[in-house]
Amino acid sequence: MSSTDEIDAQEISTVITAAEAAMKDADAQRLIDRYTADVVKFDLAPxxxxxxxxxxxxxxxxAWFGTFDGPVDFQVTQLEIEVGGDVAWAHSLNRMSATPQGTDFAFEMWFRASYGLRKTPDGWRIAHEHTSTPFYMDGSLRAATDLKP
Structure with a gap:
């Protein structure tokens, strides 16, 4: 990896992991500012x-942040980045934990994330984000939210 690619990879890492603090702070604007204007997202939720x-x-x-009591703990792990000029892709395993409003217990789940990024005049931005959970193929079709790396 060239030194330029290494600098870009660090900037990309910062853009992706900025979600950790934005989620904890319930800062929707900071979370959204990481995306291009024409972003395509495939989220966990419909x-x-x-x-x-x-x-x-x-x-x-x-409003989604408002469905939880307290902060949403979010962690990006095992982040891998590949830079190619003004575009890049990355993937990670992410952990989220929060207490749904009206309950006295927190959930924890791990899920997969893939990112396509584009270098813009404002720096690197996420142009495509895809998050998913695997599901059990035992006939139950139950989401495998209990898996951990």
């Missing part, structure tokens, strides 16, 4: 996908 302004809906994200 629908199957969102694009552009729909994917960058700060009010929706802020």
């Amino acid at each position: 629908p199957l996908g969102r694009r552009s302004d729909d994917a960058r809906d700060v009010a929706r994200q802020q």
Whole structure:
């Protein structure tokens, strides 16, 4: 990896891991600012996908934060980045833990994330994000949210 690619990879890492503090602080704007204007997102929650302004809906994200009592603990782990000029891709295993509003217990889940990034005049931004959980193929079709790396 060239020194330019190494600098880009560090900037990309900063963009992706900025979600950790933004989630803990319930800062929807900071979370959304990491995306390009034409971002395509395939989130854990329905629908199957969102694009552009729909994917960058700060009010929706802020409302989601309001469904929890206290902060959302979020951690990006095993992040791997590949840079190729003005585009890059990355993937990670992420952990999220929070206490749903009205309950007295926190959940913890691990999930997969893939990112496509583009270098913009404002720096690296996420142009595509895909998060998913595996499911048990034992006939139950139950999401495997109990898995840990």
